[in-house]
Amino acid sequence: MAPTTRSTVAGPVQSDDVQSGRVTRGRKTATKKVPIEPLAKALRLQIKESDPELGPVCGNPPAWSEKRPDLCDALPWFRATQGGLYHLHGFCWGFLVDSDSGERAYIDDEIIITRVGGGCTKDKDGNLTLIRDQDFKNVTVKSLLNNQQSKLPVGLVIGSKNKELKRKLPHRYNVMAYFQVTDVWYERVGEKTGVKVRFEKLELSEKSWWAALGSPNPPSLEERDFDTKPESIQCLSCHRKSPRIYNEGWMCLEPTCTDFWYINQSRPDALTFHPDFLNTRSRPARTIRPHHSLIPNLLGTISEDDPEVSSMRIAWKAIVCPLCSKCVPRMFWRGWKCTDDGITGPQHQCPFQKLFNMPPVSIRSVVDDFDLGPIQRALYFNPKMAIPEIDDESLFPYRKLTYRIRGVGSITHFVANRAINSQYGGPNDMFRTLQTGDLGLRRYRLQQSVVAGTLTAHFAVNFGMPYKYVVSVDSKGFDEAPDPILRALGRLTWATEQAVSSAGDHFLPPNELLMLGYFEDMKIGFHDDGESSLGATIATLSLGAPSTMSIRMKYKYYHGLTKVKHLVDHDPILEGCKHEEERLDLKKQLDAGKISLSHYKERLYSLLKIGTTAGGEAPPRMKLELHHGDLVVMHGEKLQSYFEHSVAPENKMRFALTARYIKPDHVDENELHKGRFTLSPDQIYNGQ
Numbered sequence: 001m002a003p004t005t006r007s008t009v010a011g012p013v014q015s016d017d018v019q020s021g022r023v024t025r026g027r028k029t030a031t032k033k034v035p036i037e038p039l040a041k042a043l044r045l046q047i048k049e050s051d052p053e054l055g056p057v058c059g060n061p062p063a064w065s066e067k068r069p070d071l072c073d074a075l076p077w078f079r080a081t082q083g084g085l086y087h088l089h090g091f092c093w094g095f096l097v098d099s100d101s102g103e104r105a106y107i108d109d110e111i112i113i114t115r116v117g118g119g120c121t122k123d124k125d126g127n128l129t130l131i132r133d134q135d136f137k138n139v140t141v142k143s144l145l146n147n148q149q150s151k152l153p154v155g156l157v158i159g160s161k162n163k164e165l166k167r168k169l170p171h172r173y174n175v176m177a178y179f180q181v182t183d184v185w186y187e188r189v190g191e192k193t194g195v196k197v198r199f200e201k202l203e204l205s206e207k208s209w210w211a212a213l214g215s216p217n218p219p220s221l222e223e224r225d226f227d228t229k230p231e232s233i234q235c236l237s238c239h240r241k242s243p244r245i246y247n248e249g250w251m252c253l254e255p256t257c258t259d260f261w262y263i264n265q266s267r268p269d270a271l272t273f274h275p276d277f278l279n280t281r282s283r284p285a286r287t288i289r290p291h292h293s294l295i296p297n298l299l300g301t302i303s304e305d306d307p308e309v310s311s312m313r314i315a316w317k318a319i320v321c322p323l324c325s326k327c328v329p330r331m332f333w334r335g336w337k338c339t340d341d342g343i344t345g346p347q348h349q350c351p352f353q354k355l356f357n358m359p360p361v362s363i364r365s366v367v368d369d370f371d372l373g374p375i376q377r378a379l380y381f382n383p384k385m386a387i388p389e390i391d392d393e394s395l396f397p398y399r400k401l402t403y404r405i406r407g408v409g410s411i412t413h414f415v416a417n418r419a420i421n422s423q424y425g426g427p428n429d430m431f432r433t434l435q436t437g438d439l440g441l442r443r444y445r446l447q448q449s450v451v452a453g454t455l456t457a458h459f460a461v462n463f464g465m466p467y468k469y470v471v472s473v474d475s476k477g478f479d480e481a482p483d484p485i486l487r488a489l490g491r492l493t494w495a496t497e498q499a500v501s502s503a504g505d506h507f508l509p510p511n512e513l514l515m516l517g518y519f520e521d522m523k524i525g526f527h528d529d530g531e532s533s534l535g536a537t538i539a540t541l542s543l544g545a546p547s548t549m550s551i552r553m554k555y556k557y558y559h560g561l562t563k564v565k566h567l568v569d570h571d572p573i574l575e576g577c578k579h580e581e582e583r584l585d586l587k588k589q590l591d592a593g594k595i596s597l598s599h600y601k602e603r604l605y606s607l608l609k610i611g612t613t614a615g616g617e618a619p620p621r622m623k624l625e626l627h628h629g630d631l632v633v634m635h636g637e638k639l640q641s642y643f644e645h646s647v648a649p650e651n652k653m654r655f656a657l658t659a660r661y662i663k664p665d666h667v668d669e670n671e672l673h674k675g676r677f678t679l680s681p682d683q684i685y686n687g688q
């Protein structure tokens with residue numbers, strides 16, 4: 001027999017069957033009944049305010065993490081890096097029980113009762129307060145109702161900020177088990193209507209790891225009472241049935257009913273859960289099964305010798321360590337290492353690692369052209385974007401395209417071709433040899449990100465002078481750099497010189513090289529390379545899969561306002577910015593002394609504020625198609641101050657080698673030697 005499911009939330013996903021709340025006081029069997037959670041204990045848990053001595057749990061979670069992004073990367077059923085509930089395609093797949101479980105939240109070894117997110121805001125003390133009524137139209141509520149109706153279990157995770165369990169949790173995030181949704185109902189919360197959910201552990205024959213250390217084992221399935229159910233009573237006003245959930249009395253739980261949330265015509269004060277409601281257990285049914293494994297066995301599906309799989313999207317997901325159950329992200333080019341994640345610290349000494357052999361991916365497998373590249377690339381320019389000056393003569397066999405942004409800087413694209421790429425030691429050779437050695441490529445955690453601990457979606461390694469880009473990367477001296485890195489440096493030095501001298505500026509040879517590596521679906525998001533320690537010129541060599549580089553104006557220069565709606569100091573009023581003409585006109589009036597500074601600011605503010613009501617990011621000004629062997633030079637400090645760029649490869653396996661000049665006075669004296677190098681004659685490049 002399938003367990004009885006109950007729901008008192010009205011809505012389209014509710015059929016009469018599931019909302020009936022039948023009291024199935026069926027035939028009593030002769031087996032001994034063991035109370036699952038004695039009432040006294042249940043009540044004690046509800047009333048105890050704070051317990052300084054948190055007791056230990058009896059076991060270990062089957063997966064855990066100190067960082068949310070690692071957890072979500074490892075579990076297909078909990079991919080939401082924010083919020084408590086992960087839903088997709090109308091179902092809830094994973095649920096986090098952490099600090100904000102709401103009033104009357106309840107946890108024991110098998111039952112969890114918690115509020116459902118949404119419609120809340122944080123008050124001045126950081127507590128969540130409901131500001132909107134919740135109903136079945138809320139996607140999170142709807143998804144839980146769908147789970148209940150479809151009998152789809154939900155994976156639960158408990159966070160160490162949870163206050164109800166009152167046990168010391170081993171990690172920040174701890175996977176609990178699969179649970180079924182048995183009840184979803186409405187409560188009155190202040191002046192609003194909120195939604196509560198009751199989860200019941202699916203596998204009742206196993207002791208929960210979060211049970212108290214030394215606590216008795218749960219009763220066996222044969223000994224259990226599957227007959228206790230809360231009483232179900234029909235409302236005299238709305239004729240709907242609601243279960244008796246609370247000790248203090250029965251209430252109609254239909255929020256549209258005039259009797260909703262009244263016990264004998266009065267609003268209840270303090271409420272506690274009725275033991276029948278807490279002690280109800282669903283009879284196990286073999287048809288109630290989760291979609292995913294609670295702990296995926298990704299490693300079991302991957303061979304370290306498979307040349308195809310090592311750089312596929314699935315192979316840069318996090319794994320669950322088979323030794324210690326930690327969620328381990330793919331931090332390293334060659335694979336996973338359980339220690340050295342930049343978080344767990346020296347006390348975490350798990351020796352587990354899984355490294356791919358990584359035979360090199362051929363250029364054939366990442367480039368779609370019949371010929372592995374054209375004789376001379378034909379170029380089409382989208383008229384909506386900036387159109388470059390084309391120079392096919394001066395740097396033949398390259399085509400040199402220059403995009404100039406007046407008063408800002410220039411971007412020079414050196415377009416390679418088949419002949420350039422197949423030269424000895426050229427891009428084809430570099431692409432292969434860069435894959436064979438372990439250059440120390442790894443992913444780093446972003447220093448600033450919406451979700452703490454987020455990793456870059458690309459691998460990085462730095463050679464030469466130390467340089468901080470979106471993250472801080474250790475630098476290896478050029479004396480440790482392998483031949484293809486120095487060859488790349490030779491090409492980048494040449495390209496930098498060409499671009500800088502045609503702009504009529506002083507050339508400074510690069511002394512630092514950042515190499516990025518991209519697997520399938522990796523990218524670098526919008527950023528600038530405009531640190532004070534950097535010179536004004538940045539050159540990049542692309543190898544492997546083609547990619548698109550997008551360049552756009554930064555938000556604040558495009559809108560003239562920051563995201564928190566402050567006027568930009570010294571607005572450069574760039575070509576193509578929003579309200580360009582009006583902004584220029586106001587500036588002209590200010591410069592001519594026709595309006596005062598405060599009047600200027602006032603008028604500017606009202607102009608821009610209206611304009612930014614739907615203020616998204618600036619559209620891309622340029623899109624450059626970067627192919628294997630191409631070089632790009634960005635020149636001009638203001639280009640980095642006012643614009644930002646992103647690069648998205650189209651296929652697996654791409655490298656970007658970016659060389660810059662780091663001002664030596666910004667580098668620690670002990671590290672200056674790292675930037676010194678001498679190229680051998682065949683590492684020096686002259687464009688031929």
Ligand SMILES: O=C(O)CCC(=O)C(=O)O
Binds near residue numbers: 658
């Ligand atoms: O992948 C690329 O081509 C760009 C790399 C980049 O923007 C950087 O290293 O700062």
Ligand SMILES: [Fe+2]
Binds near residue numbers: 527529645
């Ligand atoms: Fe960059």
